[in-house]
Amino acid sequence: MEKSLSPQKRKKLQRMVMEAFKEEIKTLPAELRYILTDDLVTAFQNRITIFQRIQTKTSL
Numbered sequence: 001m002e003k004s005l006s007p008q009k010r011k012k013l014q015r016m017v018m019e020a021f022k023e024e025i026k027t028l029p030a031e032l033r034y035i036l037t038d039d040l041v042t043a044f045q046n047r048i049t050i051f052q053r054i055q056t057k058t059s060l
Contacts, residue, residue, distance in 0.1 A: 005045060014041050 005013065017037045018025070025033050 005041075010041060013044075014038060017041060 014034075014037045017040050018033060021037075025036060028036065
């Protein structure tokens with residue numbers, strides 16, 4: 001995975017997260033749904049970056 005997602009890829013991933021958790025977040029206002037899914041995408045991206053660093057260090 002790239003260091004940072006392009007805006008298009010980020011929006012696509014955010015839509016996928018929103019769809020995956022549609023039932024769980026349906027009671028939230030649209031603004032909070034956006035904030036939550038954006039936070040989840042950021043957390044996912046950060047976690048992937050950490051795992052890639054760990055993998056690189058263990059491969060050396």
